[in-house]
Amino acid sequence: MSTSSPNTNSQNISPRHGHVFSPESRAYFAWLEGKLDDGALNQRESGKHFPQTVGGLKDPLAPDDVLSAAPPPDGKIASAGQLTGAFLDQPGDHWQKHEVRSGESLPVSWNFTANHPARRWEYFITNEDWDCNKVLSRAQFGAKPFYTVENKWQPFWKYPNELMPPSPTEHDVPLPTREGYHALVAIYVVADTGMAFYQVIDLDFKKPDEVERPDAPTDLKASDITNKQVKLTWNPATGPYPIDFYRITRNGTSTVDIKEPLTEWIDRSVAAETLYEYFICAVDVRGNFSMPSRAVQVRTPAEDGAPTAPLNLHSMGQTSTSISLMWGASTGSAPIENYLIFRDGQEVKSVSGNQTSVDDTGLTSDTIYQYSVKALDLNGKLSLPSNVLSVKTLSGSGQDPAWELNAKYEIGARVSHSGRIWRCIQAHISYAPGWAPGEGGNVLWVQTT
Incomplete structure (x- = not known):
């Protein structure tokens, strides 16, 4: 069983497992502004079973899941206790917010670059009388989540496919009754580690008579994806007043306005092997904006049609004679047939295209190895290599080894x-x-x- 967690030291390799990208979380807004890099965006991780304060607890539904690590302390919930992104814990009402209404459903989309079996997603919201000028603490939230999505298959090692969440994973979260500014904490709880991922979403609850806006466009889809273009289509929106145009936003920046009744657009300004996120709002003739649609994420293929490079190669643990590796899946115009694993520049293993982890065994103790991974598709096209990962095996001596980072x-x-x-x-x-x-x-x- 793996007990890994993302890196809390920005100078080391980060697993970079996931984040909420729609509606933009506090961390995602910071990433768009350049305040967090890709690794820090996805490493909002701490122990599971919030609002507990200690680790070593069994899961109440699945006692065979890995025991919990300690959840983040009060005042460090938004950062998940990570040094990178500690500014996310600052109190105040200055955070960018999303306009919502009590009783409506908030579509929440998670992205995973290297996912784990999911036990559940939990959603907490601040109490009606919370004080935004105080740090986020357990006292600011209820004792239980107001909404939960749970996977009941157990033990987790018997149901790897059923528990593995797709990317993106989307939930329609019914909002409770609130007024004004409130903070929502979305938590992704992992089955095969002691950890969970924490994302804070800042919301501005409007009264029903304060908002007369169109419905959000539905069924936003990306198709005809090449290294030069992405085609978007969606269903028309309706509202109290006629729709004037649709505003498409790419990677947090407004891209184009499409006059109604058109419901498709081709983005011809994309680059090869690049991740893009799109969402769309409807704007009526009075200038009222709808809530954003569900976002879609796409990664454009390489210029020669080869698959994209595997993402975020990292170690899931090591012993004196073995190293466990994991990476994010590649994509391309043709299915991935194999992943090729390279150690110190030489190919040492090959696994099937639906496998994104491997154990490299028979190694020498107390030795540094360098790894990379390439993807091979059914057309025989080979991707560029993943990031290069340096990992050291543990000491094999009879004496107690010295404590080490990343062990x-x-x-x-x-x-x-x-x-x-x-x-x-x-x-x-x-x-x-x-x-x-x-x-x-x-x-x-x-x-x-």
Whole structure:
């Protein structure tokens, strides 16, 4: 079983697993503004079972899931306790907001670049009397989520296909009664690790008589995707007043206005092997904007028709003789037939195109290896390589090894650190210096000598 989590040290490789892109989360807005890079956007991860405060808990539905790590402390919920993005925890009403109404459904879309079996998604919202000038804390939310989407298959290792969420994953979240500014926390709970992903969405609840806007366009689709164009189509919108035009937004920036009654547009300004996100709003003759449609994300193929490079190659853990690798899937004009794994520049393994992880075994202890992955499609076209990942196997000596960053530790493992010997009490991967023995609240290690 894997117990991995995204990197909390921005200088190391980040798994970059997922985020909410529609409506734009607080982290996504920061990414659009250049305040977060791709890794930091997707590493809003901490322990699951919020609003609990301690780790080591069993899942109430699936007791065979990996035990939880400690959830983020009060005041660090929006950042998930990560140093990168700590500014997301600032109190105040200055955050960009989405206009909503009580009782309507909010379409929420998650993107995953390297996903895990999903146990559930939980949605919390601030209490009616919350104070936005105080940091987000457990006292600002109810004890239970107001909306939950849950997968009941268990144990998780018997149902990998049923539990693996598609990307994007979309939920219609019915909003409770609120007025004015409120913060929604969306949490993606993972089955095969102790972690969950945290995304804050800032909402401005309008009174019914304050908004007379059109309905959002539906069924936005992307098709005819090449390295030079993306075609968008959608269903016409309706509202209290006639629709004047549709405004298409790409990657957070308005792209074009399409006069009604047209319901399609071809974006001819795209680049090869690039990720694009689109959503569309309807605007009526009085200038009222609808809520945005569900967003769609597409990645354009390479210029020569080859598949895109595998995404975000990272280690899921290592021992003294093996390294577990995982990456995000490639796409292209033809199905992916195989992924080729390269170690130190030489091809060492090949796996099927529907597999995005592999264990490389028979390695030498205490040794650094460099990995990359390429995708091969049914037409025999080979992608560019993924990022190059450097990983060191654990020490194989009889003595207790020194604690290391990016190492996989099981319960009972012993390490030396700061002149003392420590025993692991919670399985994890050491993704940040703050996870070292003796640091923080010592929820991972106990001193033995």
